[in-house]
Amino acid sequence: MNLREKYNIPSSAVITIAGTVGVGKSTLTKSLATALNFRTSFEKVDTNPYLDKFYADFKAWSFHLQIYFLAERFKEQKRIFEYGGGFIQDRSIYEDTGIFAKMHYDKETMSPVDYETYTSLFDAMVMTPFFHHPDLLIYLEGSFEEIIKRIKLRGRQMEQDTPIEYWEEMYNRYEKWINSFNSCPILRLNITEYDLYNDENAVEEIIKKISYVLNGSKEFYMNKR
Ligand SMILES: Nc1ncnc2c1ncn2[C@@H]1O[C@H](COP(=O)(O)OP(=O)(O)O)[C@@H](O)[C@H]1O
Numbered sequence: 767m768n769l770r771e772k773y774n775i776p777s778s779a780v781i782t783i784a785g786t787v788g789v790g791k792s793t794l795t796k797s798l799a800t801a802l803n804f805r806t807s808f809e810k811v812d813t814n815p816y817l818d819k820f821y822a823d824f825k826a827w828s829f830h831l832q833i834y835f836l837a838e839r840f841k842e843q844k845r846i847f848e849y850g851g852g853f854i855q856d857r858s859i860y861e862d863t864g865i866f867a868k869m870h871y872d873k874e875t876m877s878p879v880d881y882e883t884y885t886s887l888f889d890a891m892v893m894t895p896f897f898h899h900p901d902l903l904i905y906l907e908g909s910f911e912e913i914i915k916r917i918k919l920r921g922r923q924m925e926q927d928t929p930i931e932y933w934e935e936m937y938n939r940y941e942k943w944i945n946s947f948n949s950c951p952i953l954r955l956n957i958t959e960y961d962l963y964n965d966e967n968a969v970e971e972i973i974k975k976i977s978y979v980l981n982g983s984k985e986f987y988m989n990k991r
């Protein structure tokens with residue numbers, strides 16, 4: 767019996783992984799998809815035509831980048847739906863607006879009119895009864911120091927060149943955002959609780975927790991509304 771069957775994870779489940787840059791979303795996406803025999807949905811970083819420009823000049827490119835990410839995630843949403851689920855998704859669509867667009871608007875690196883255009887497009891596409899929310903959002907959290915270590919370890923140049931205050935602002939916003947998130951059930955995982963690189967049982971332990979939320983007492987993990 768495979769792990770998906772053992773823990774009664776529906777083959778149509780859609781699990782999205784949220785958390786700040788560098789926390790370990792892509793790594794966990796790969797491990798879970800392999801263990802559950804699910805498909806993956808990754809963010810496009812290397813082929814993103816705006817990302818380098820955005821990091822070099824937030825003000826000039828934040829609107830273009832948000833529109834690009836929104837279009838890409840919506841296309842992925844359609845693909846996931848067409849396959850009938852069975853996906854692990856690297857980052858949720860909710861973070862684009864709840865973290866990134868809002869942060870750039872607040873910091874005046876996205877103009878009010880661009881922010882208004884972006885949010886009305888986002889709401890028209892996502893905040894409708896036709897949009898399928900994920901079955902579960904796994905929220906990865908850890909200390910700021912560990913996350914900065916991981917951003918450095920991964921070594922994307924544009925992220926290395928970005929002041930630490932940017933990552934700190936994002937980190938603090940994530941903590942507030944997750945405490946009020948209620949679009950789907952949540953499983954919070956602290957990155958000190960598992961080690962996918964050195965512990966071969968780690969992924970099974972995470973699947974056990976996923977099963978508990980999907981099949982058991984959802985209230986235990988969900989935020990109070
Ligand atoms: N469990 C872990 N232990 C140690 N390092 C990790 C772990 N998970 C991820 N990393 C490392 O942290 C960096 C960022 O991970 P990644 O999965 O790309 O994060 P994200 O997708 O959230 O930006 C990578 O260098 C990765 O190898």
Ligand SMILES: Nc1ncnc2c1ncn2[C@H]1C[C@H](O)[C@@H](COP(=O)(O)O)O1
Nearest residue numbers: 786787788809811831832835862866925
């Ligand atoms: N919506 C976004 N706005 C700005 N930047 C974004 C957005 N979504 C992702 N990013 C950036 C952050 C990272 O530099 C890369 C990939 O994110 P990661 O958390 O490493 O998967 O894209």
